[in-house]
Amino acid sequence: MTFILPENISTIGERIDSLYYVILWITGFFFFLVEGLLVWFIIRYRRREGGRAYYTHGNTALEIVWTAIPALILVALAFFSQGIWKEVRGGRAPSHSIPIRVTAEQFAWNISYPEHGIQTINQLFIPVGRPVRLTLRSKDVLHSFFLPNFRMKQDVLPGTDVDIWIDAKKTGKFEIACAELCGLGHYRMRGFLTVGTQEEYA
Structure with a gap:
């Protein structure tokens, strides 16, 4: 699948492309999720006649969750990308190069x-x-x-x-x-x- 990237002609390019598209879909999902929630909050909590301000310190549990999920995703991506990085940059070129x-x-x-x-x-x-x-x-x-x-x-x-x-x-x-x-x-x-x-x- 190369609908965004140019044609791959490298023997290791498919692995790089796969990682790229995994990252693209993950970030794309969260982009639309966050933007959708932002639009919903703008509409849901817009100013209304007779409305009163509501004060809150936040939600600690929710903040931990939305911090932990991206952290776990980043750790997983780093783990899976190590094999590709080691092959491309971490080692020497093959002896018959x-x-x-x-x-x-x-x-x-x-x-x-x-x-x-x-x-x-x-x-x-x-x-x-x-x-x-x-x-x-x-x-x-x-x-x-x-x-x-x-x-x-x-x-x-x-x-x-x-x-x-x-x-x-x-x-x-x-x-x-x-x-x-x-x-x-x-x-x-x-x-x-x-x-x-x-x-x-x-």
Whole structure:
């Protein structure tokens, strides 16, 4: 189900999407519940002719309940998200991953393939069905490497290498965006990730 999110082509994207939609439905339910109660209170307790003010200190039991329920929901979501977080960010990339370096600058992505001695600008090519380890670094200011179709976004820091890994399950051409305002030319800091076959990559 991707009626809100862009098409997922990552091997782990379905788990991320599932968690996203669980959070969406929970927050959506409580949003409409709270807004509905607010409208009901506005109508029910609106000012009337001859009405007298009613003073109360509140309801301690009710306050405990509506504090405990969100707390329990947050703890449950944190627990269930740990597995995904550990797989995506908590561990190292698989040992057979292809190493690629991505160096950000105003306003381009410089991409190098150490195994092949090739460098490109704003064009990243990876094979389908094989993990890729991306080492991210910035030459100047803070950037954010965003691959919407992989459900992956990582801040890119000056002077610091940050590793992430991705694994595509479908061929095609997909957007690379900078999700951090990095200067006047931020709007044109755009690249493309092409997923090809193993034969095309070799």
